Amino acid sequence: MSNPMQTHGAASWIQHSGSDPAAARKFYETVLGWSVADMPMQNGSAYPGIMVGEAPIGGFMPQPAENGEWTIYITVDDVDARYQSALDKGADGVEAPTDYPGVGRMAKIRDPFGASIAMITYESMQG
Known part of the structure; x- marks a missing residue:
C-alpha cells in the first residue's frame, strides 16, 4: 500500500475546526471510538492527532474557529x-500557499461548486 502522505492525488489528512476543540475531541472519541493523542509540534505546542492504530490520520485544530468544518487534505x-x-479554473483562494515548519506547504481553495479542499506537499516530499 502506498503512503498517502507521499502520493500525489491521495487524501492524506483530515482536520476538524470548530468553536470548542476540546468538546469536539471528546464527542468524536465517544461517537467513533477514536483514540486521540497529543502530538508535539516544533514550536513546543501539541496537536491532538486522531490515531488509527499507531498512525495519525488527522487531528483537531487546537484554536477555536468561528465556523465548524472538516477539511480534507x-x-x-x-x-x-x-x-x-x-x-485559473475558477476556484477561490481561501488560504494562499504557506509553509508550516515541521509539516509542509499548504493551501486551501473553494472550488467553483462551493466545496473547500486543502492541498499539501509534506516536508518529506520536498527533498
Missing part, C-alpha cells in the same frame, strides 16, 4: 502550481 506534487491552476 490532498497530497500534491507542487502546492503553488496546483493552487494557481485551481484559481
Whole structure:
C-alpha cells in the first residue's frame, strides 16, 4: 500500500475546526471510538492527532474557529502550481500557499461548486 502522505492525488489528512476543540475531541472519541493523542509540534505546542492504530490520520485544530468544518487534505506534487491552476479554473483562494515548519506547504481553495479542499506537499516530499 502506498503512503498517502507521499502520493500525489491521495487524501492524506483530515482536520476538524470548530468553536470548542476540546468538546469536539471528546464527542468524536465517544461517537467513533477514536483514540486521540497529543502530538508535539516544533514550536513546543501539541496537536491532538486522531490515531488509527499507531498512525495519525488527522487531528483537531487546537484554536477555536468561528465556523465548524472538516477539511480534507490532498497530497500534491507542487502546492503553488496546483493552487494557481485551481484559481485559473475558477476556484477561490481561501488560504494562499504557506509553509508550516515541521509539516509542509499548504493551501486551501473553494472550488467553483462551493466545496473547500486543502492541498499539501509534506516536508518529506520536498527533498
